[in-house]
Amino acid sequence: MRxxxxxVAYDGTDFHGFQAQPHLRTVQGELEQAIRKLTGEPVQVIGSGRTDAGVHAWGQTVNFLTSSRIPVEKWPLAMNANLPPDVVVRDAQEVPESFHSRYDASGKVYRYQIDRGAVPDVFCRRYAWHVPYKLDLERMRQAAGHLTGEHDFTSFCNAAAPIEDKVRRVDQVAVEEQGNLLRITVQGSGFLWNMVRIMAGTLVDVGRGRIDPQQIPDILQARDRKRAGVTAPAHGLALLEVHYPTHKL
Structure with a gap:
């Protein structure tokens, strides 16, 4: 087996998330269907993580086992000929049979986009949260600094998440301007359910003056979802990259 x-890149607007669900359109479902068309095999596609409904990706990583002899460099073209236009395979690589997209991931990079225009940018409506208020970027950057490092992120996780260990390492939280767009880029070892969206929503609340930047350490320490800010809408979020140790590839 190979x-x-x-x-994989995808526009998450019309998907019920990445993970396959009965009778619902998902990214995993579309990928598995395309592979089945190419190989005749009922394969299981393993993703690096489950993006929620409406969340996008530029660099989602998946892997699957196959006995097909299709040359690895032909996989993107062959897959894209059998995929809908809102899912694109950007690259393919043959990896050791032990490789696992989820368990071997050493880090991820997400980006959250905010449209700060007085009126919504129609061309950003699927990819940015419209926040037509003045945001204090310096305050947001101060707060972002408090979110870096290794912390228990219970306050920044969906309260329904079943995971008990909510300690994660965040290496960088960058707040950058590009015209009316504000981009919050977060890099870390891994992320909890809704974690980046809650971080983005909290930073917007900081920018609007609703939360003081110096409150962030106390919010983390509280381990209470109610202490952090709003959960930003899904459509502003995209998974940019998944990192792996070179010895795993």
Missing amino acids: NIKLT
């Missing part, structure tokens, strides 16, 4: 790793 283990094929794909780098």
Whole structure:
């Protein structure tokens, strides 16, 4: 058996998330259907993580086992000919059979986009949260600094999450301007359910003066979802990259 790793981009607007669900359109479902058309095999696609409904990706990583002899460099073209236009395979690589997209991931990069225009930008409506209020970027950057490092992120996790260990390492939280767009880029070892969206929503509350930047350490320490800010809408979030140790590839 061969283990094929794909780098996949998708517009999450019309999907019920990444993970396959009965009778619902999902990214995993579309990928598995395309592979089945190409190989005749009922494969299981393993993703690096489950993006929620409406969340996008530029660099989602998946892998699957196949006995197909399709040359690895032909996989992107072959897959894209059998995928809908809102899912694109950007790259393919043959990896060791032991490689696992989820368990071997050493880090991820997400980006959250905010449209700060007085009126919504119609061309950003699927990819940015419209926040037509003045935001204090310096305050947001101060707060972002408090979110870096290793912390228990219970306050920044969906309260319904079943995971008990909510300690994660965040390496960088950058707040950058590009015209009317504000981009919050978060890099870390891994992320909890809704964690980046809650971080983005909290930073917007900081920018609007609703939360003081110096409150962030106390919010983390509280381990209470109610202490952090709003959960930003899904459509502003995109998974940019998934990182792996070179010895795993």
